[in-house]
Amino acid sequence: MQHAVNRSLFALFLGLLSLSLCGQAALARDTAAATKLQLQAVVDEAYALYKDLDEGANANYIPILETVPSDLFGVVIVTRDGEVFTAGDVGYEFSIQSVAKPFTAALVMSQQGPEAVHEKIGVEPTGLPFNSKLALELLAARSVNPLVNAGAIAAVSLVAAKSEEDRWQQVLDNLAGFAGAELRLLDEVYESEYSSSWSNRAIANLLYNYERLYSDPEEALIVYTKQSSVGITAQQLGVMGATLANGGVNPLTNKRLLPAEHVPELLAVMLTAGFYDESGIWSYTAGLPAKTGVGGGIVAVVPGELAIAAFSPRLNEAGNSVRSMKAIQHISAQLGTSIFGAN
Numbered sequence: 638m639q640h641a642v643n644r645s646l647f648a649l650f651l652g653l654l655s656l657s658l659c660g661q662a663a664l665a666r667d668t669a670a671a672t673k674l675q676l677q678a679v680v681d682e683a684y685a686l687y688k689d690l691d692e693g694a695n696a697n698y699i700p701i702l703e704t705v706p707s708d709l710f711g712v713v714i715v716t717r718d719g720e721v722f723t724a725g726d727v728g729y730e731f732s733i734q735s736v737a738k739p740f741t742a743a744l745v746m747s748q749q750g751p752e753a754v755h756e757k758i759g760v761e762p763t764g765l766p767f768n769s770k771l772a773l774e775l776l777a778a779r780s781v782n783p784l785v786n787a788g789a790i791a792a793v794s795l796v797a798a799k800s801e802e803d804r805w806q807q808v809l810d811n812l813a814g815f816a817g818a819e820l821r822l823l824d825e826v827y828e829s830e831y832s833s834s835w836s837n838r839a840i841a842n843l844l845y846n847y848e849r850l851y852s853d854p855e856e857a858l859i860v861y862t863k864q865s866s867v868g869i870t871a872q873q874l875g876v877m878g879a880t881l882a883n884g885g886v887n888p889l890t891n892k893r894l895l896p897a898e899h900v901p902e903l904l905a906v907m908l909t910a911g912f913y914d915e916s917g918i919w920s921y922t923a924g925l926p927a928k929t930g931v932g933g934g935i936v937a938v939v940p941g942e943l944a945i946a947a948f949s950p951r952l953n954e955a956g957n958s959v960r961s962m963k964a965i966q967h968i969s970a971q972l973g974t975s976i977f978g979a980n
């Protein structure tokens with residue numbers, strides 16, 4: 638008798654448990670659906686808010702960048718499991734420029750460990766523009782960090798390569814691995830940039846002079862300029878960022894691009910130097926590790942969660958895309974994703 642009571646109580650308990658588990662599953666589904674709606678809504682909102690903003694101007698020190706239609710604007714969120722939320726021109730192929738820099742630093746970290754970046758390049762913010770030669774003369778580390786031109790040219794020179802062709806192929810394959818897509822060189826951008834790269838050539842030669850460049854200077858300059866001229870879309874930038882948000886594994890291909898334990902080191906440099914002399918105000922307003930490029934692209938990473946990327950060619954004085962910055966700041970504020978806490 639007692640056993641029968643126990644058995645029926647147990648059956649009741651199981652029934653209640655399965656009801657509550659079903660309820661929880663439904664709740665989880667509702668929450669996931671609500672989160673998706675919220676992510677799409679905030680992307681749409683950021684796009685609508687800033688699409689008519691026409692402050693700033695295309696980069697013109699690389700002549701061809703001035704010819705990119707200034708009104709293009711795309712905004713995207715890619716989550717760590719590869720879900721994509723977009724608005725605007727997220728499929729337009731533009732030159733990646735400096736947004737490539739952290740990903741090549743990641744390649745150096747993967748090949749030689751984070752000490753190589755620390756010791757052979759540096760990890761201090763310069764507080765100076767991206768192409769500063771003054772920083773290189775003033776600061777003992779010379780190349781200073783892998784996200785300004787000097788440190789990025791040094792990073793390219795550190796890739797373990799047998800030849801210029803091999804160096805370029807490794808850099809390109811690594812960017813493609815992060816994007817989860819085949820990428821190509823935009824020849825016209827490369828020609829335009831290489832034929833006007835006197836300032837970067839000076840930087841490469843100065844670094845070599847100070848023994849802070851680890852290959853032939855012209856080879857490093859050529860591969861660095863090709864890296865800058867790789868075609869990318871805002872959506873692909875989002876996937877590159879999502880790979881960092883996902884601990885170094887590309888959510889589309891499941892391929893590991895960076896050991897998980899080095900993702901925080903890379904994100905730290907992106908937070909302190911990703912916006913050059915605007916890294917402080919960026920950190921203050923968006924609170925996210927990010928990287929900008931003079932092609933108009935920006936990618937920001939919410940560690941462990943998602944990436945927010947945007948593209949728009951008009952830049953401010955520091956060479957950062959005006960609409961892309963505003964869109965990402967808005968999304969970060971709305972979602973409360975600053976790494977320092979929601980404000």
Ligand code: GLN
Binds near residue numbers: 735786932956
């Ligand atoms: N390739 C560009 C340069 O070296 C990259 C600059 C940038 O995007 N900030 O000047």
